[in-house]
Amino acid sequence: MGQQIVNGLFLGSIYALFALGYTLVFGVLDILNLAHQAVFMVCAYAALVLVGHLHLPMFAAFPVAVLLGGFLGMAVDRIAFRPLRGRSDSNIAGLISSIALATILEAAVVQVFGPDVERFPFGAVPTRSLKIGGAVVSELQIVIIAIAIAMLLGLTWLLRRTRLGRRIRAVAESPKAARVLGVDVDRIISASFFVSSALGAAAGVLFGLAFNNVSPDMGRSVELKGLAVIVLGGMGSMPGAALAGVALGLLEVFTVAWVGSSYRDAVAFGVLFLVLVLRPRGLLGSAALREA
Amino acid sequence: MTSSSLQDLWLTYQSTVAFIGLNGLLALSVYTTLSCGQLSLAQAAFMAIGAYVSAILTFHSGAPFAVNLAVATLLPALVSVPLGLPVLRLKGVFLAIATIGFGEVVRIFFVNLDYTNGALGLTAVPQRTSIWMIYAALGTALFVLWRIRGSRAGYALEAIREDEPAARTMGIDAARYKLAMLALGAAFAGLAGALEAHYTYMVSPSTYSFTRVVDMLVYAVVGGTSVFYGPVVGAAFLTALPEVLREISARVGLAPGPLRLFVNGAVLLAVILFLPEGISSLPRRIRDRLRARREAHAA
Incomplete structure (x- = not known):
């Protein structure tokens, strides 16, 4: 039981990181960025190259990959979203242009690394573990949960206490009003993409480390689960995404333990479906980004 | 060209021709729901239902293929009604996400269903589909959409797409129209699924993943969704591409898989x-451009 909770928290904190980035962009733009999963995947590869080929230690490779993810996110905004702003169908058009960009990134990765699963070199992933109560906790799990919590706190601080955060919240509330008040809306959206994609990149590196498995389609299943998480948490709600990410992680682990592994994914999407039908604004739907 | 080289050409490309038809039908199924402003991404699930039902009927009943196809067309439409009742209240992205959820649940259901061989799916499905059947189905779908376009229902759909509250104020029963289009789209997808299963000899749950729906959406968008034949143009273009x-990648020395994805x-x-x-608007755009140039020249 204790073991399951630890495993669920660990899986859930990765989902939460991924979904926070997703929901941040949705909160600001009302658009789903389906290239988020491609950034997630590309940055896992970036960490792999930094550690495997350039022989950087993991603690140095991680921030580099996260920064790279941020800049990649800004490029996604510049290419796939900014040209469509102001178009009447920008909602669905943006969805599709981000799918296009995700396809291009995936093609590039398959071209360079091939379609097969890659692994981190031996020794890059800490393997020690310790016992807490009845549960075996690996060093890696502790590090991942700690990083997730630290990034969540950092994001909360950024949105609540900084000038940038105030401006992001203003744009989320109303781009028009923010522009009238002298906020450079395009720059703030760009910054939101940086933060969002940096979180996605962190999730990608941690996911790759956690399962020691990096492949061109690793983002696909996480993408759909990320959708489940942000809907469950309430679209655009940061605390909701964090909570729902952890909840989904726990739910999956307990489904595997009690029902069987083959129904793990069905639970996520079943919950997603029910939430949308019964309570479309999600668990914390009223607490949108402006109250983050 | 001699008749034997023509025959070779046909043998090489007949499956491409078949898939252009199938993908055209699938693109129309996305377009049908989209025509009243609703993005449903459950089409792969409807396709799966059609494929499984038709394959199972072929294995276990002596009914003629036409009857199986009819069942495979109607059943997804029936399933889409109870799905649509709660789901169509949702709008835009929420509807898209809810239908993705439904699609994944259906796929996982088939992956875990022992009766249909789980993740392996059904193999050795008898080949019953001929290429003319695919094009007959595509033609019928196009005909239905063409007939709807100029009709009362067509104007109602357009009104709902442009401004749903205004359409309702004018007495249009928006919910009923949306449900009808969802069901029609589901029927197209089910028919395409059944035809595909009996063309490729197999039904495998991995065929009906989210990626497949994205493909359908891409066909529709690339072709253009402002005219009813646009999705078919898109499907033909992207399926032939x-x-x-493959010819190009053989010469340049790039792997065909990534190149295809990239393009x-x-x-x-x-x-x-x-x-x-979409590309179906290209001829009109060129014509407009040319006329503008001529007029500028004359003036």
Whole structure:
């Protein structure tokens, strides 16, 4: 039981990181960025190259990959979203242009690394573990949960206490009003993409480390689960995404333990479906980004 | 060209021709729901239902293929009604996500269903589909959509797409129209699924993943969704493209898989950014451009 909770928290904190980035962009733009999963995947590869080929230690490779993810996110905004702003169908058009960009990134990765699963070199992933109560906790799990919590706190601080955060919240509330008040809306959206994609990149590196498995389609299943998480948490709600990410992680682990592994994914999407039908604004739907 | 080389050409490309028809039908199924402003991404699930039902009926009953196809067309439409009742209250992205959820649940259900061989799916499905059947189905779908376009229902759908509250104020029963279009789209998808299963000899749950729906959506968008035949143009273009690319990649020395992905993504991005009404609007655009130039010249 204790073991399951630890495993669920660990899986859930990765989902939460991924979904926070997703929901941040949705909160600001009302658009789903389906290239988020491609950034997630590309940055896992970036960490792999930094550690495997350039022989950087993991603690140095991680921030580099996260920064790279941020800049990649800004490029996604510049290419796939900014040209469509102001178009009447920008909602669905943006969805599709981000799918296009995700396809291009995936093609590039398959071209360079091939379609097969890659692994981190031996020794890059800490393997020690310790016992807490009845549960075996690996060093890696502790590090991942700690990083997730630290990034969540950092994001909360950024949105609540900084000038940038105030401006992001203003744009989320109303781009028009923010522009009238002298906020450079395009720059703030760009910054939101940086933060969002940096979180996605962190999730990608941690996911790759956690399962020691990096492949061109690793983002696909996480993408759909990320959708489940942000809907469950309430679209655009940061605390909701964090909570729902952890909840989904726990739910999956307990489904595997009690029902069987083959129904793990069905639970996520079943919950997603029910939430949308019964309570479309999600668990914390009223607490949108402006109250983050 | 001699008749035997023509025959060779046909043998090489007949499956491409078949898939152009199938993908055209699938693109129409996405377009049908989209025509009243609803983005349903459950089409792969409807397709799966059609494929499984028709394959099972072929294995276990002596009914003629036409009857199986009819069942495979009607059943997804029936399933879509109870799905649509709660789901169509949702709008835009929420509807898209809810239908993705439904699609994944259906796929996982088939992956875990022992009766249909789980993740392996059904193999050795008897081949019953001929290429003319695919095109007859596509033609019927196009005919139905063409008939709807100029009718009372067609104007109602357009009104709902442009401004749903205004349409309701004018007495249009928006919920009923949306449900009807969802069911019609589901029927197209089910029929395409059944035809495909009996063309490729197999039904495998991995065929009906989210990626497949994205493909359908891409066909529709690249072709253009402002006219009813646009999705078919898009499907034909993107299905024929890999054949051309295979020739190119052999010469350039790039792996065909990534190149195909890359070109698909690049075409989609270019269309969305520069040609929002799809490639089917290209002839009209060129004509307008030429006329503008002529008029400028005359003046």
